[in-house]
Amino acid sequence: MLFDDYDAFIVAGLGLRTPPAYNLFAQYQPYSIRVDRNATLVSEAAFRATLRDIYSQSIAYRFITALRRTRKPVFIVPAPVPNERLLLQKDYRWIKKRGGPEAIQWLNAACLEEWQAMLARHHTRFVTQPLETIGPSGLTLEVFADRPRLNDGRKEDAMHAGVDYGLLILNKLNEAVIAVRLNLKPISSDDPPPR
Secondary structure (H helix, E strand, C coil): CHHHHCCCEEEECCCCCCHHHHHHHHHEEEHHHCCCCCCEEECHHHHHHHHHHHHCCCHHHHHHHHCCCCCCCEEEECCCCCEHHHHHCHHHHHHHHHHHHHHHHHHHHHHHHHHHHHHHHHCEEECCCCHHHECCCCCECHHHECCCCCCCCCCCCCCCECHHHHHHHHHHHHHHHHHHHHCCCCCCCCCCCCC
């Protein structure tokens, strides 16, 4: 099999990002975290089931499920949570007014928990966003945001991280790969999901 020629796989981003959850939360909120009287109330189970449905359509999920025949480790690096510039964008201003940090932190945790549950049986290891890059808002600190280059025509955006973030995540990924390589026990589908 072609995949047997590789020692491991790294899947970065590819649809594992939190904004779809934020958009869902703008309309539907679980009883446990309801912050907006205008949002439709749903059970937490229904909310999480919808998240799983959204993320099961991602390129990352489809690619990882295609790798399930291999016994090789798959390292998953979800996209970083959006940075603080998100609160300046018209479509996301509701977060500051109605959701705030509590809602963002809950959504970020819910996304990670659902991703881990969905992908645990596929020999995955998550390399999560370094905590020092996340501010009290639950969003990535602006200091770790992507910086537009002069004359490249881009506006500053809220969805991409910059070089300093990249260095931190590469170091964390390197540590994860070394930890798995030093572990002599073969990876099995019975391994508990990573925490």
